[in-house]
Amino acid sequence: MTSESPPPRFKRVLIKLSGEALMGDDDYGIDPATLDRVSDEICSLRERGVEVAVVIGGGNIFRGAGLAAAGIDRVTADQMGMLATVINALAIQDALERKGLFARVMSAIKINQVCEDYIRRRAVRHLEKGRVVVFAAGTGNPFFTTDSAASLRAIEVDADLLIKATKVDGVYSADPALDKTATRYDVLDYDVVLERKLGVMDATAIVLCRENRMPLRVVDMTRPGAFLAAALGQEVGTLVTVQDRT
Numbered sequence: 001m002t003s004e005s006p007p008p009r010f011k012r013v014l015i016k017l018s019g020e021a022l023m024g025d026d027d028y029g030i031d032p033a034t035l036d037r038v039s040d041e042i043c044s045l046r047e048r049g050v051e052v053a054v055v056i057g058g059g060n061i062f063r064g065a066g067l068a069a070a071g072i073d074r075v076t077a078d079q080m081g082m083l084a085t086v087i088n089a090l091a092i093q094d095a096l097e098r099k100g101l102f103a104r105v106m107s108a109i110k111i112n113q114v115c116e117d118y119i120r121r122r123a124v125r126h127l128e129k130g131r132v133v134v135f136a137a138g139t140g141n142p143f144f145t146t147d148s149a150a151s152l153r154a155i156e157v158d159a160d161l162l163i164k165a166t167k168v169d170g171v172y173s174a175d176p177a178l179d180k181t182a183t184r185y186d187v188l189d190y191d192v193v194l195e196r197k198l199g200v201m202d203a204t205a206i207v208l209c210r211e212n213r214m215p216l217r218v219v220d221m222t223r224p225g226a227f228l229a230a231a232l233g234q235e236v237g238t239l240v241t242v243q244d245r246t
Contacts, residue, residue: 005048009233010160012051012127015042016150016201017165019059019088021221029060030091039095041227042132046101050231051127053157054134055150056092058084064142078142082109085146089136090114096132103132108140108149120156127157147201151208162214163230164201165221170238171200186235189243200240209240216240 017038024031045052064081068074089105096103104126105115116122118135126133138149147164154162171193174182190210193200200206200218209216219226219237229236 006232008045008048008050008231010050010231012053012157012159013045013161013163013227013231014053014055014150014154014157014159015163015165015227016147017054017056017092017221018146019057019061019063019084021060021165021167022056022088022091023060030088035091035095038221039092039099041221041225042096043099043101044225044228045231046130046132048228048231050228051130052132053123053127053153053159054089054092054132055146055153056085056088056134056136057146058082058088060084061087075142078138079109082137082140085138086111086115086136089134092134093132101132102130103134105134105136108135108137111137123153124157133157144204145202147205148208151201151205151214154214155208155212159214161230162209162216163227164216164218165227166218167220167222169220169223171198171218171240173198185238187243188238188240190240193240200238210242213242 022030022034024034042052058081061084062080064078067077086107093103093105106118106123107115108118110117123133135153138144138146170184172182172184176182190206193206217230217237217239219230226236
């Protein structure tokens with residue numbers, strides 16, 4: 001970091017990536033070019049001294065809720081989805097290590113042959129040593145989304161900011177792909193998100209963030225430098241916080 005570079009506003013961030021984000025333009029699986037671009041964005045954070053944790057979904061391989069809707073037992077379907085997130089987490093770890101970063105995958109379910117068990121104190125220690133920690137298998141429990149896992153892990157490891165990486169540039173009043181009059185919010189209160197059912201994250205994740213005053217920045221993951229801009233405290237995407245009302 002040069003003397004002219006502004007210091008990051010947030011020392012430790014957690015990035016929530018959907019499994020679908022890794023597909024790129026494909027219909028299934030992991031697109032190598034997208035994986036490489038995501039890892040570059042994470043590298044840019046580490047180069048500026050930001051401690052980085054990642055929670056990854058598994059929707060590019062299996063989505064538990066969708067499988068359950070097709071008739072598979074919900075608990076079994078969610079367990080299959082958790083295993084899919086481990087596959088994605090290992091892919092991210094490999095991409096980061098090929099770029100010279102140290103990375104650790106920590107799973108909420110025991111799968112010791114390929115990654116570590118999630119232990120909070122060990123995860124914090126990895127972050128303090130400059131390693132990127134990729135949290136896999138959600139919370140380890142069925143019926144909880146990876147959005148909830150991201151909120152939970154961000155709180156547990158004392159992250160300063162939760163970054164939700166999406167394919168749109170923030171939170172809108174309606175789906176901008178369907179409603180051309182939809183407007184983007186620059187700042188939102190968690191209560192407003194819940195009241196208007198804006199679909200930023202599931203309600204459990206939103207309540208967790210609200211109750212623990214965890215700031216959430218929703219950004220467009222396809223925009224180069226979006227993660228770094230969020231960590232620097234720049235006005236990118238939509239910021240969701242607890243706003244004190246007088």
